[in-house]
Amino acid sequence: QSALTQPRSVSGSPGQSVTISCTGTSSDVGGYNYVSWYQQHPGKAPKVMIYDVSKRPSGVPDRFSGSKSGNTASLTISGLQAEDEAEYYCCSYAGSYTHVIFGGGTKLTVL
Amino acid sequence: QVQLVESGGGLVKPGGSLRLSCAASGFTFSDYYMSWIRQAPGKGLEWVSSIDSGSTIYYADSVKGRFTISRDNAKNSLYLQMNSLRAEDTAVYYCARGEWWFDPWGQGTLVTVPS
Numbered sequence: 587q588s589a590l591t592q593p594r595s596v597s598g599s600p601g602q603s604v605t606i607s608c609t610g611t612s613s614d615v616g617g618y619n620y621v622s623w624y625q626q627h628p629g630k631a632p633k634v635m636i637y638d639v640s641k642r643p644s645g646v647p648d649r650f651s652g653s654k655s656g657n658t659a660s661l662t663i664s665g666l667q668a669e670d671e672a673e674y675y676c677c678s679y680a681g682s683y684t685h686v687i688f689g690g691g692t693k694l695t696v697l
Numbered sequence: 698q699v700q701l702v703e704s705g706g707g708l709v710k711p712g713g714s715l716r717l718s719c720a721a722s723g724f725t726f727s728d729y730y731m732s733w734i735r736q737a738p739g740k741g742l743e744w745v746s747s748i749d750s751g752s753t754i755y756y757a758d759s760v761k762g763r764f765t766i767s768r769d770n771a772k773n774s775l776y777l778q779m780n781s782l783r784a785e786d787t788a789v790y791y792c793a794r795g796e797w798w799f800d801p802w803g804q805g806t807l808v809t810v811p812s
Contacts, residue, residue: 589741622798624742631791631805632742637798675742679797685755686732686744686797 608676706806719792
């Protein structure tokens with residue numbers, strides 16, 4: 587099964603909002619409310635920012651929010667800050683055979 | 698605090714074997730699914746395998762038949778036995794808590810299989 591589709595890069599200025607999309611199929615994103623998003627800074631391990639489409643783990647700022655419509659999930663970051671510059675990956679449960687699939691990653695640049 | 702520490706990575710010849718370990722602390726290990734996720738140099742994340750607290754196991758097609766995930770709940774440890782290694786298995790291997798969402802992640806251990 588192919589990776590979920592994310593834009594290669596997005597950018598925004600401090601204080602602005604950006605949205606990163608993650609497109610899959612009815613067998614993964616569209617079929618389950620089990621989409622998660624990860625932030626990865628260079629040389630570091632990924633960190634979960636959103637799970638189960640829109641839930642935020644404790645400690646993650648409420649500037650980060652998630653949603654889903656059909657086969658596309660989205661991560662929105664509002665009030666952009668310099669430290670938000672990182673690679674972002676989406677991830678979805680994909681059934682008992684494929685199990686889990688990641689997106690290809692999106693590089694967020696804070697201008 | 699919740700912590701995962703991987704070990705066992707290194708340089709291995711094509712066709713060789715390697716066993717990765719992940720030591721868990723700060724939570725009741727036996728209560729959780731655990732997973733391995735890898736990242737090839739400069740590439741994205743790829744789910745490898747997951748195991749529940751008992752014997753339910755899942756593998757990505759790319760490693761099925763070559764890799765074996767296991768755990769020792771008494772030692773709070775997760776393992777990944779990797780056989781018949783290929784150049785395309787070169788990656789940082791992360792241990793992570795969870796089945797379809799992952800938190801936290803370990804720092805990763807690098808496995809290099811030269812072509």
